[in-house]
Amino acid sequence: MRKYKIFWSLATEERWLNQVQAAGFYLTAVNRLLHQYTFRQLSHSTSFQPKVCLDFQKPLSWRRYQDYCQLFADSGWQLIQGSRFGGIQYFQQSYQAADQEIFSDEQSRQANWRRDHEYARRYSIIFLSEAILFRVTHASATGLDLTFDFRQWYLTPGIWHLQGFSFWKAFLIETPFVAFRNLSMYLFLIIGLYYLARSLYNGGKFAKS
Protein backbone atom coordinates (compact mmCIF):
# COMPACT_ATOMS: atom_id res chain seq x y z
CA MET A 1 0.00 0.00 0.00
CA ARG A 2 1.37 3.40 -0.99
CA LYS A 3 0.34 6.69 0.53
CA TYR A 4 1.37 10.25 -0.25
CA LYS A 5 1.23 12.88 2.42
CA ILE A 6 2.97 16.11 3.36
CA PHE A 7 3.65 16.92 7.01
CA TRP A 8 4.68 20.13 8.72
CA SER A 9 6.22 18.56 11.80
CA LEU A 10 7.90 15.41 13.08
CA ALA A 11 5.20 14.94 15.72
CA THR A 12 2.27 14.88 13.26
CA GLU A 13 4.16 12.63 10.85
CA GLU A 14 5.01 10.17 13.61
CA ARG A 15 1.42 10.19 14.89
CA TRP A 16 0.01 9.50 11.41
CA LEU A 17 2.49 6.68 10.71
CA ASN A 18 1.54 4.98 13.97
CA GLN A 19 -2.17 5.40 13.22
CA VAL A 20 -1.73 3.62 9.88
CA GLN A 21 0.34 0.93 11.55
CA ALA A 22 -2.32 0.41 14.22
CA ALA A 23 -4.74 -0.53 11.44
CA GLY A 24 -2.63 -3.61 10.73
CA PHE A 25 0.23 -2.37 8.58
CA TYR A 26 3.93 -1.74 8.93
CA LEU A 27 6.10 0.81 7.21
CA THR A 28 8.65 -0.64 4.77
CA ALA A 29 9.95 2.35 2.83
CA VAL A 30 9.84 6.13 2.68
CA ASN A 31 10.63 8.34 -0.27
CA ARG A 32 11.31 11.79 1.15
CA LEU A 33 11.36 13.51 -2.22
CA LEU A 34 7.93 12.23 -3.30
CA HIS A 35 6.53 12.17 0.25
CA GLN A 36 5.66 8.56 -0.45
CA TYR A 37 5.14 5.99 2.31
CA THR A 38 5.04 2.27 1.54
CA PHE A 39 3.26 -0.05 3.96
CA ARG A 40 2.79 -3.79 4.03
CA GLN A 41 0.05 -5.71 5.79
CA LEU A 42 1.01 -7.35 9.07
CA SER A 43 0.66 -11.13 8.98
CA HIS A 44 -2.45 -12.35 10.82
CA SER A 45 -0.44 -14.72 12.96
CA THR A 46 1.38 -11.91 14.76
CA SER A 47 -0.10 -9.90 17.59
CA PHE A 48 2.93 -7.61 17.71
CA GLN A 49 2.20 -4.11 16.44
CA PRO A 50 5.49 -2.29 15.97
CA LYS A 51 5.87 1.40 16.64
CA VAL A 52 7.60 3.92 14.39
CA CYS A 53 9.74 6.72 15.82
CA LEU A 54 11.37 9.63 14.00
CA ASP A 55 14.74 11.10 14.86
CA PHE A 56 16.14 14.15 13.13
CA GLN A 57 19.89 14.13 12.64
CA LYS A 58 22.48 16.53 11.34
CA PRO A 59 25.03 15.13 8.85
CA LEU A 60 27.33 12.59 10.52
CA SER A 61 30.60 11.01 9.45
CA TRP A 62 30.33 7.48 8.09
CA ARG A 63 31.75 6.01 11.29
CA ARG A 64 29.50 8.04 13.58
CA TYR A 65 26.46 7.17 11.54
CA GLN A 66 27.27 3.48 11.74
CA ASP A 67 27.69 3.77 15.52
CA TYR A 68 24.40 5.72 15.69
CA CYS A 69 22.48 3.05 13.74
CA GLN A 70 24.11 0.29 15.76
CA LEU A 71 23.04 1.92 19.04
CA PHE A 72 19.44 2.00 17.80
CA ALA A 73 19.67 -1.56 16.44
CA ASP A 74 21.02 -2.81 19.79
CA SER A 75 18.09 -1.09 21.52
CA GLY A 76 15.55 -2.78 19.25
CA TRP A 77 15.05 -0.13 16.56
CA GLN A 78 15.49 -1.01 12.91
CA LEU A 79 16.29 1.79 10.47
CA ILE A 80 13.62 1.93 7.72
CA GLN A 81 14.86 5.03 5.96
CA GLY A 82 17.59 7.51 6.72
CA SER A 83 20.84 8.97 5.55
CA ARG A 84 24.11 9.96 7.13
CA PHE A 85 23.81 13.24 5.24
CA GLY A 86 21.17 14.30 7.73
CA GLY A 87 17.40 14.61 7.87
CA ILE A 88 14.69 12.38 9.27
CA GLN A 89 15.67 8.87 10.33
CA TYR A 90 12.73 6.44 10.43
CA PHE A 91 13.04 3.70 13.03
CA GLN A 92 10.74 0.72 13.44
CA GLN A 93 10.48 -1.25 16.67
CA SER A 94 11.90 -4.70 15.92
CA TYR A 95 10.46 -6.76 18.76
CA GLN A 96 7.73 -6.46 21.35
CA ALA A 97 9.92 -6.10 24.42
CA ALA A 98 11.93 -3.23 22.94
CA ASP A 99 11.55 0.34 24.24
CA GLN A 100 8.30 2.11 23.28
CA GLU A 101 10.05 5.42 22.67
CA ILE A 102 13.42 6.58 21.38
CA PHE A 103 13.45 9.48 23.84
CA SER A 104 13.19 8.89 27.55
CA ASP A 105 13.07 12.52 28.69
CA GLU A 106 11.37 15.71 27.60
CA GLN A 107 14.61 17.64 26.95
CA SER A 108 15.89 15.23 24.32
CA ARG A 109 12.46 15.01 22.67
CA GLN A 110 12.39 18.80 22.35
CA ALA A 111 16.00 18.89 21.18
CA ASN A 112 14.91 16.59 18.34
CA TRP A 113 12.11 18.94 17.28
CA ARG A 114 14.49 21.87 17.54
CA ARG A 115 17.01 20.23 15.16
CA ASP A 116 14.22 19.76 12.61
CA HIS A 117 13.03 23.33 13.11
CA GLU A 118 16.49 24.83 12.63
CA TYR A 119 17.13 22.75 9.52
CA ALA A 120 13.79 23.84 8.02
CA ARG A 121 14.53 27.49 8.77
CA ARG A 122 18.00 27.28 7.22
CA TYR A 123 16.65 25.58 4.09
CA SER A 124 13.79 28.05 3.71
CA ILE A 125 16.34 30.89 3.70
CA ILE A 126 18.57 29.12 1.14
CA PHE A 127 15.76 28.17 -1.25
CA LEU A 128 13.85 31.44 -1.01
CA SER A 129 16.99 33.52 -1.61
CA GLU A 130 17.80 31.29 -4.61
CA ALA A 131 14.31 31.93 -5.96
CA ILE A 132 14.71 35.69 -5.44
CA LEU A 133 18.16 35.59 -7.03
CA PHE A 134 16.72 33.87 -10.11
CA ARG A 135 13.93 36.40 -10.31
CA VAL A 136 16.33 39.32 -10.02
CA THR A 137 18.78 38.03 -12.64
CA HIS A 138 15.82 37.34 -14.93
CA ALA A 139 14.44 40.82 -14.31
CA SER A 140 17.79 42.44 -15.04
CA ALA A 141 17.82 40.68 -18.42
CA THR A 142 14.23 41.48 -19.42
CA GLY A 143 13.20 44.39 -17.24
CA LEU A 144 11.14 43.92 -14.11
CA ASP A 145 7.82 42.65 -15.37
CA LEU A 146 5.80 40.58 -12.94
CA THR A 147 3.10 39.50 -15.40
CA PHE A 148 3.05 35.80 -16.15
CA ASP A 149 3.88 35.80 -19.88
CA PHE A 150 6.02 32.84 -20.91
CA ARG A 151 6.96 34.60 -24.19
CA GLN A 152 9.02 37.01 -22.12
CA TRP A 153 11.09 34.09 -20.86
CA TYR A 154 12.69 33.72 -24.32
CA LEU A 155 15.56 36.12 -24.82
CA THR A 156 16.45 35.49 -28.49
CA PRO A 157 15.74 38.84 -30.20
CA GLY A 158 12.61 38.68 -32.34
CA ILE A 159 12.04 34.95 -31.74
CA TRP A 160 8.24 35.27 -31.94
CA HIS A 161 8.48 36.84 -35.41
CA LEU A 162 10.55 34.01 -36.87
CA GLN A 163 8.88 31.52 -39.19
CA GLY A 164 9.05 27.76 -39.81
CA PHE A 165 12.37 25.99 -39.37
CA SER A 166 14.33 28.97 -38.03
CA PHE A 167 11.63 29.51 -35.38
CA TRP A 168 11.65 25.89 -34.21
CA LYS A 169 15.44 25.80 -34.18
CA ALA A 170 15.70 28.93 -32.03
CA PHE A 171 12.77 27.75 -29.87
CA LEU A 172 14.16 24.29 -29.18
CA ILE A 173 17.69 25.52 -28.55
CA GLU A 174 16.53 28.08 -26.02
CA THR A 175 13.84 26.01 -24.24
CA PRO A 176 16.22 24.12 -21.92
CA PHE A 177 17.74 27.41 -20.77
CA VAL A 178 14.30 28.92 -20.27
CA ALA A 179 13.20 25.88 -18.28
CA PHE A 180 16.31 26.00 -16.15
CA ARG A 181 15.98 29.73 -15.48
CA ASN A 182 12.27 29.85 -14.80
CA LEU A 183 11.05 26.47 -13.64
CA SER A 184 13.91 26.12 -11.19
CA MET A 185 12.84 29.48 -9.80
CA TYR A 186 9.33 28.17 -9.17
CA LEU A 187 10.70 24.90 -7.84
CA PHE A 188 12.96 26.77 -5.40
CA LEU A 189 10.04 28.98 -4.46
CA ILE A 190 7.83 25.96 -3.68
CA ILE A 191 10.55 24.15 -1.73
CA GLY A 192 11.43 27.37 0.09
CA LEU A 193 7.81 27.95 1.07
CA TYR A 194 7.48 24.33 2.22
CA TYR A 195 10.44 24.70 4.57
CA LEU A 196 9.25 28.13 5.70
CA ALA A 197 5.84 26.69 6.62
CA ARG A 198 7.55 23.79 8.34
CA SER A 199 9.81 26.01 10.40
CA LEU A 200 6.92 28.30 11.37
CA TYR A 201 4.62 25.39 12.26
CA ASN A 202 7.28 23.72 14.36
CA GLY A 203 8.22 27.01 15.96
CA GLY A 204 5.20 27.14 18.24
CA LYS A 205 5.44 23.50 19.30
CA PHE A 206 8.25 23.65 21.79
CA ALA A 207 9.82 26.00 24.28
CA LYS A 208 12.93 27.81 23.08
CA SER A 209 16.04 26.80 24.98
Add this chain to the structure above:
Amino acid sequence: MRDEHLPLTETTFYILLVLNQPLHGYAAMQKIRQLSHEQVKIAAGTMYGAIEKLLKLRWIQEVPSADQRRRVYQLTDSGRIILKLETDRLRELSRLAADFNY
Protein backbone atom coordinates in the same frame (compact mmCIF):
# COMPACT_ATOMS: atom_id res chain seq x y z
CA MET B 1 30.97 30.04 43.01
CA ARG B 2 29.20 26.93 41.79
CA ASP B 3 30.10 25.41 38.40
CA GLU B 4 27.64 26.61 35.73
CA HIS B 5 26.95 23.02 34.62
CA LEU B 6 25.55 21.96 38.01
CA PRO B 7 23.20 20.42 38.88
CA LEU B 8 23.52 17.60 36.36
CA THR B 9 20.46 15.80 35.03
CA GLU B 10 19.91 12.30 36.32
CA THR B 11 20.67 10.93 32.84
CA THR B 12 24.01 12.78 32.69
CA PHE B 13 24.94 11.73 36.21
CA TYR B 14 24.33 8.05 35.51
CA ILE B 15 26.20 8.13 32.21
CA LEU B 16 29.26 9.76 33.78
CA LEU B 17 29.13 7.28 36.64
CA VAL B 18 29.07 4.15 34.45
CA LEU B 19 31.72 5.54 32.10
CA ASN B 20 34.32 5.17 34.83
CA GLN B 21 34.99 2.05 32.82
CA PRO B 22 35.13 2.05 29.00
CA LEU B 23 31.72 1.15 27.51
CA HIS B 24 29.84 1.61 24.26
CA GLY B 25 26.47 3.39 24.26
CA TYR B 26 24.22 0.35 24.52
CA ALA B 27 26.34 -1.28 27.23
CA ALA B 28 26.10 1.98 29.21
CA MET B 29 22.29 1.95 28.81
CA GLN B 30 22.13 -1.63 30.08
CA LYS B 31 24.43 -0.92 32.98
CA ILE B 32 22.41 2.13 34.08
CA ARG B 33 19.23 0.10 33.94
CA GLN B 34 20.77 -2.54 36.14
CA LEU B 35 22.38 -0.14 38.64
CA SER B 36 19.14 1.83 39.06
CA HIS B 37 17.09 -1.35 39.58
CA GLU B 38 15.14 -0.67 36.34
CA GLN B 39 14.20 2.83 37.59
CA VAL B 40 16.24 4.72 34.98
CA LYS B 41 15.74 3.48 31.43
CA ILE B 42 17.52 5.68 28.93
CA ALA B 43 16.21 5.31 25.37
CA ALA B 44 18.46 5.22 22.29
CA GLY B 45 17.78 8.74 20.98
CA THR B 46 18.27 10.29 24.40
CA MET B 47 21.48 8.29 24.90
CA TYR B 48 22.90 9.36 21.55
CA GLY B 49 22.14 13.03 22.21
CA ALA B 50 23.66 12.83 25.70
CA ILE B 51 26.87 11.22 24.39
CA GLU B 52 27.21 13.93 21.72
CA LYS B 53 26.79 16.60 24.38
CA LEU B 54 29.27 15.02 26.79
CA LEU B 55 31.86 14.59 24.02
CA LYS B 56 31.48 18.27 23.15
CA LEU B 57 31.96 19.23 26.81
CA ARG B 58 35.01 16.90 26.87
CA TRP B 59 33.73 15.13 29.97
CA ILE B 60 34.00 11.83 28.11
CA GLN B 61 36.22 10.77 25.23
CA GLU B 62 36.27 8.01 22.70
CA VAL B 63 38.78 5.26 23.46
CA PRO B 64 40.16 2.69 20.99
CA SER B 65 38.42 -0.67 20.94
CA ALA B 66 38.25 -3.89 18.94
CA ASP B 67 34.56 -3.29 18.15
CA GLN B 68 34.35 -1.95 14.59
CA ARG B 69 30.68 -0.98 14.73
CA ARG B 70 30.37 0.66 18.14
CA ARG B 71 32.26 3.62 19.53
CA VAL B 72 33.53 3.14 23.07
CA TYR B 73 33.74 6.00 25.56
CA GLN B 74 35.35 6.70 28.92
CA LEU B 75 35.34 9.49 31.49
CA THR B 76 38.04 12.19 31.10
CA ASP B 77 39.78 14.08 33.91
CA SER B 78 37.40 17.04 33.58
CA GLY B 79 34.50 14.57 33.61
CA ARG B 80 35.84 13.15 36.84
CA ILE B 81 36.08 16.64 38.36
CA ILE B 82 32.47 17.51 37.47
CA LEU B 83 31.26 14.15 38.80
CA LYS B 84 33.08 14.84 42.06
CA LEU B 85 31.52 18.33 42.32
CA GLU B 86 28.05 16.95 41.68
CA THR B 87 28.52 14.14 44.18
CA ASP B 88 29.62 16.68 46.82
CA ARG B 89 26.52 18.74 46.06
CA LEU B 90 24.24 15.70 46.41
CA ARG B 91 25.99 14.63 49.60
CA GLU B 92 25.46 18.10 51.06
CA LEU B 93 21.78 17.98 50.09
CA SER B 94 21.42 14.57 51.67
CA ARG B 95 23.15 15.75 54.87
CA LEU B 96 20.87 18.78 54.99
CA ALA B 97 17.77 16.59 54.60
CA ALA B 98 19.03 14.40 57.44
CA ASP B 99 19.10 17.50 59.69
CA PHE B 100 15.38 17.82 59.02
CA ASN B 101 14.89 14.20 59.99
CA TYR B 102 14.39 12.91 56.47
